[in-house]
Amino acid sequence: MIHPTPRLRFAPSPTGPLHLGGARTAMYNWALARSLGGAFVLRIEDTDRARSTDESLQIILAGLAWLGIDWDEGPEFTAGGRSFGGGDFGPYFQMQRLDRYAALVEQLLASGHAYKCYCTPEELAELRAEQKAAKSSFIGYDGRHRDLTAEQRAEKEAQGIQPNIRFRMPDDEVVRVHDLIRGDVEVNTKQLDDWVMVRPGGVPLYNFACVVDDIDMKITHVVRGEEHFLNGVKQRLLFEALGHECPQYAHIPLILNPKGGKLSKRDPGVKSTLEYRDLGYPAAAVFNYIALLGWGFSADRDVFTRDEMVAAFQIGSVGKAGAKFDVDKLHWMCGEYIRTWSLDDFLTASRGHVEPLLADGAWDANAGFLRNALALFQERVQLLSELPDKLRWLFEDPALDAAAQKNLGKHADAPQWLAAYADLLEGMDLPPSFGGDRAAFDTAVRLPSPEDDAPAAAGALTPNQLGDATRALIAELGIKFGQFVHPVRAALTGTNKGPGFFDCVWLLGKDAAVRRLRAHGRA
C-alpha cells in the first residue's frame, strides 16, 4: 500500500480565545506535519451556534499566525505580509458542510448504524440522576429508543418531538486502540453509550462532524488533548461504519496550573495568546516555552528555533504526564530571546510599548536619543511591557522610591555633593535633555559599547568624557565613588537600579539633570 500524504489538522471551536494549551496542541500538529513533509489544515468547528463568535475566530487565527504556526489549508488570513489558508478540501467551516453531514446521516440510518432517539434533555437528566442514586457503574444513555417500531416513532413525531440521531454502539465489545503517545489501550464499549451524532434540527455534534471532516479532508494523524481519548474510540467505530480507515491518534496531556490542578480562568496559562503578544512576550519565546511543556528538544538544551524543533520533533516522545505552567521559566526564556535580537529589532518591537509615553511624532523626531536609551535596556527586560516604567524618568521628573530615599539620606553632606555636581554639569557641553536638539550627540551611538562612543559632531561630549570630569570632582570632594554615585543616581532617576551611572547622566541631559540635582541639593 502506498503511504498517503501526511495530513494533520488543528480544529478549534471559535467559542473563546486561543489559550496556550490550544496553541500547544496546534503546534504539535503543525510540527508533526512539517517534520513529515505533510500538510497542516486548520478547520473551524463552529457547530455550537450558541457560543461560536467571529471575534473568537479572528483571535484564534491571529494567535496562531503570531506564533508562526502557519496553516496550508483553512480560513484565509493575512498577517505580516503573509497569507494563510485556502485549499481544495474545504469548506473548512463545519457550518458550511451541513449537506455533507446530512447525506452521511441518511446512509447510517439506512445501514442501521444510527437511529432516531426522542428523549428530551429533561428525560435524560432524570435518567442520569436515577443511575447516580442507584450507584450504577454505568452512567449514560440506556438505549431506550434503540429499537423503536415505526408506529412508536410516528407516535413521538405526532407529539411534535423532534428526534436527535444516535450512533449505535456495540453492547459489550473490547476495542483496542493504538495511540501514538499512550500505546495500545483497550476500552470496553460497555463504558460508552449510544452517543448523539446530530441534534434535533440537523446540526451535527462534534464526534460526528469531526469524523466526516477527517474523512473528507484525508486526515492521517490527529493530535489533540487527552480529554478526547474516549472520543477516539467512538470515532474509530464510526470510521469503520462508514468504511474508512481511522487516522492515527495521539492524545497529549493537558497543561496544569502551578498547583497541579486543572487550568481555570485566573491561571496564567489560560490568558489569550494575543495577551502575551500585547504584553511584549517575544513570539519565539512563547513558542519555545510551550513546546517544552511536554516535549524535550534534547537532554541539555532548552532553547531552540522553530526549524530545529521541526527537525527533531517526534510525537512519540511527547510525555504522558501533564505539565505545570511555570511563569518564571517563560519569563526567563523571553529575556533570553530579547537579548539575541539586533538593536534594530529590539527598537521595532519596543515602539508600541514606549511610544505612548511620548508626544505625537516624538518617536521619529528623537530616533537617535531613543536608540541610545533603549540600547541600555535590552538586557534589562524580560517583557517589553516593562519598558515604560523603566524609561519614564527620562521624560518626566521621577518620584523617589524607597531605596532612592534611603540613598539620598545616607550621608549628611550628600546635598552639597549634588549641588556641586549641578555646578559642574552646568558648565559642560552635555547633551540637552529629551526633546532638545541632540543631533550632535545621539548619532549612531550605542552606549554599552565603548568603541561606539564616538559622537558624530566634533566637540560633543561623550559619556566617557563625562565620566572623567565626574571622577575629578569626586576626588576634589574627597569622597569615595560609591558614596557619590548612589545619592546622585537616586536624585536623577528616582531609583537605585539601572544602567551605568555616566550613561544615565549623559542620556538624561543637562537641563533635567541640573534641575533634579538642584531640587535635592543644597549649596
Next chain:
RNA sequence: GUCCCGUUCGUCUAGCCUGGCCUAGGACCCUAGAUUUUCAUUCUAGUAACAGGGGUUCAAAUCCCCUACGGGAUACCA
C-alpha cells in the same frame, strides 16, 4: 460510582521501550562567590528528585503487582 492515563530535584525535563555506563544529567527558581558605580548581563560553585510497599533478577529509576495521590472521561460542548 465506573473506566482510562499518569507519578524522577519546588518547576520543566534526560534516563525507562532495549535492566548494569546513574555516586540520576540539563534548564528555571533559590543561595553563595567573581565581574561592575547600582541593577541587569556574563561566569563559577552549591542546595535539591527516582511517590510508598512488595516481587523478579547476580543487578531495577528502568520489568511485574498492590496502595496512595494527581489528571482525564462519563453532555442534545468541543
